[in-house]
Amino acid sequence: MKIQAPYSMPPQTQPTGGTATNAGGASSFASMLAAATNTTAAAPAAAPAAGEDDRPDFTSMTRQQLFDWMNQQIRSGKMSLDESTPFLGMTMKISAATGEPVDMASDGERIDFVAKARGGIDGALERRDYALLARLQAAVERMVNTQGTARTAAESRLGT
16 A cells, blocks of 8 residues: 655755755755754854864863854864764753753853863763763864864863
8 A cells, every 4th residue: 555645845845955965864964954053143153163163272162162163064074963963962051040951152151172071081981881982082082183282281181
């Protein structure tokens, strides 16, 4: 028995957020995410991202700056969606008072994301969550390689 839909939309009218080359899969999700980010992010938030392109300071960055950097990496093809998961997790913040997510656009708190990821590595080791451990280690390695001096600054704070 074959069930037919009453109406099928043509592929070119479906919201893919990008070009015809993004027909399904991770590429279309990345393009939709980039399009959503471009429409929801204010223009001033996008302007600093261009300067941070070269050498972002992961040891003193807002969640919005990390999110913008991550999206730029995805859009440019330098990072896959799977590789972005630990970064996306680090951009989330829940208010203890309300239990609701805190809007990253209005949150100016600077965070040492290298230290935060290393703390996550310690937690993953304690829980024996080796999949998370590997993702966080890859995230730290990417931050260190991208920034160049992040290892020295973070290690000096941690005493290693």
